[in-house]
Amino acid sequence: MIATISKRGSFSAAHRLYNQQWNYKKNIEIFGKCAYLNYHGHNYEYIVSLTGKVNKVTGFVFSLNNLNEIIQNEIIDLFDHKNINLDINELSSINPTIENISIFMWNKLRNKISLDLSLKITLYETKDNFVEYDGK
Amino acid sequence: MIATISKRGSFSAAHRLYNQQWNYKKNIEIFGKCAYLNYHGHNYEYIVSLTGKVNKVTGFVFSLNNLNEIIQNEIIDLFDHKNINLDINELSSINPTIENISIFMWNKLRNKISLDLSLKITLYETKDNFVEYDGK
Amino acid sequence: MIATISKRGSFSAAHRLYNQQWNYKKNIEIFGKCAYLNYHGHNYEYIVSLTGKVNKVTGFVFSLNNLNEIIQNEIIDLFDHKNINLDINELSSINPTIENISIFMWNKLRNKISLDLSLKITLYETKDNFVEYDGK
Numbered sequence: 553m554i555a556t557i558s559k560r561g562s563f564s565a566a567h568r569l570y571n572q573q574w575n576y577k578k579n580i581e582i583f584g585k586c587a588y589l590n591y592h593g594h595n596y597e598y599i600v601s602l603t604g605k606v607n608k609v610t611g612f613v614f615s616l617n618n619l620n621e622i623i624q625n626e627i628i629d630l631f632d633h634k635n636i637n638l639d640i641n642e643l644s645s646i647n648p649t650i651e652n653i654s655i656f657m658w659n660k661l662r663n664k665i666s667l668d669l670s671l672k673i674t675l676y677e678t679k680d681n682f683v684e685y686d687g688k
Numbered sequence: 689m690i691a692t693i694s695k696r697g698s699f700s701a702a703h704r705l706y707n708q709q710w711n712y713k714k715n716i717e718i719f720g721k722c723a724y725l726n727y728h729g730h731n732y733e734y735i736v737s738l739t740g741k742v743n744k745v746t747g748f749v750f751s752l753n754n755l756n757e758i759i760q761n762e763i764i765d766l767f768d769h770k771n772i773n774l775d776i777n778e779l780s781s782i783n784p785t786i787e788n789i790s791i792f793m794w795n796k797l798r799n800k801i802s803l804d805l806s807l808k809i810t811l812y813e814t815k816d817n818f819v820e821y822d823g824k
Numbered sequence: 825m826i827a828t829i830s831k832r833g834s835f836s837a838a839h840r841l842y843n844q845q846w847n848y849k850k851n852i853e854i855f856g857k858c859a860y861l862n863y864h865g866h867n868y869e870y871i872v873s874l875t876g877k878v879n880k881v882t883g884f885v886f887s888l889n890n891l892n893e894i895i896q897n898e899i900i901d902l903f904d905h906k907n908i909n910l911d912i913n914e915l916s917s918i919n920p921t922i923e924n925i926s927i928f929m930w931n932k933l934r935n936k937i938s939l940d941l942s943l944k945i946t947l948y949e950t951k952d953n954f955v956e957y958d959g960k
Binding site for chain 1: 689690691692693694695696697742745746747748749751752753
C-alpha cells in the first residue's frame with residue numbers, strides 16, 4: 553500500500569526579490585515591496601512530503617524522526633535566521649522567490665532520500681502565499 | 689520546471705441552500721440548517737492555485753500581486769458582504785453550495801488567466817467543510 | 825463536473841508504537857518516544873475527501889451531513905477517547921502508526937460509500953505530522 557507522509561516545520565529568514573538586469577523602478581514594478589533594498593523577513597513554513605510503500609515491519613513510509621534530521625541538516629541549518637540573498641552561496645545569483653527556494657530545497661533533499669520515495673515540497677512565505685514543487 | 693503557486697484569501701457572504709422544486713420540509717431534509725429561510729453567513733476562505741512553468745527572468749509562476757488583483761476584481765468585488773442568492777445574477781437560479789460556488793469562481797478566473805496555467809479552486813465554507821475544483 | 829468535497833474533524837486517542845518481535849531498546853531506537861510503555865495521546869485530526877460528480881439537483885458531490893454521520897458511526901464511535909492498541913480489536917495486532925490508522929479508516933469508510941466516489945483520508949497526529957492515503 554502506498555501512502556504519503558508529511559512533515560511540517562518552519563525557518564525564519566530575510567530575503568529581497570530583484571533582477572540585477574533591471575533598474576530599481578522596474579524591480580519595484582515587478583516585485584513590489586519585495587524589492588525594497590534593505591531586505592525583509594518571513595517565517596517560512598515548509599511541508600516535506602514523501603510518497604511510497606508502507607513498510608510492513610515498521611508501519612512507516614519513512615521515519616519522521618529520520619526525515620526531521622535530514623531536514624535539519626539540509627535545510628534548517630542553512631536557512632534559519634539567515635539572509636537568503638547574502639548567506640547562501642548557491643542562491644546568491646538566483647532570485648529567492650518561493651518557487652526558486654522550493655526547487656532548491658527539493659534538490660537538496662532529493663540527494664538524501666531514496667529514489668523509491670517521491671518527494672514534494674510545499675513552502676509558505678506567509679499563510680496566504682505558498683508554492684508546491686515535486687520535481688517536474 | 690513546473691510549480692504550483694497559491695493565493696489564499698476570504699470573503700464574507702450570506703446564502704441559503706434550497707431547491708425551488710421542493711417544499712420546505714424536503715429542503716430541510718436534504719440541506720438541514722442551510723435551508724433556513726432567512727439566510728445565514730460564512731467567512732468563506734478560498735485558495736486559488738495556478739500550475740505552470742517557473743519563469744526564468746522573474747522566478748515566478750505568476751505574480752501573486754497580479755493574481756490578487758484579478759481575484760479582487762472577479763471574485764471579491766462580486767461576493768464580499770453580499771447575499772449570494774439575491775445579489776449575484778449569475779447564481780440566482782443555482783443552488784449556492786460550495787461545489788457550485790467553486791465552479792462559478794473557476795469559470796470567472798479561467799477567462800482572465802492564460803491557458804498555459806492550470807487552475808484550481810479550493811473553497812472553505814467553514815474550516816471543516818471544503819471543496820476543490822479544477823475544471824474537470 | 826467533478827469536484828472533491830472534504831470533511832475535517834477530530835478524535836482523541838491513546839496509542840503506543842512497537843513491534844512485538846523486537847526488544848524495548850530496538851523499539852525505542854526505531855519509534856523513539858512513541859514506544860514508551862504506558863501509551864500517550866494525540867488529538868488526531870482527519871480529513872475525509874470524496875471525489876465525484878456534482879449532482880445537478882442538490883449541487884452536492886455528497887451531503888456533508890450524511891458523510892458526518894458515516895464518519896461518526898464508523899470512526900468516531902470506535903476511536904474517540906479510546907486506547908487504539910487495547911480497545912480496537914482489528915488494530916490490536918497492527919502497529920498504530922498514522923499510516924496504518926489511515927489505511928484502516930479508509931477500509932472502514934470504503935464499505936459505506938458508493939464506489940462512484942473516490943475516497944482519500946488525511947490524518948494528522950500533530951499539526952506537523954500527517955499522512956494521506958487514497959487506497960492505492
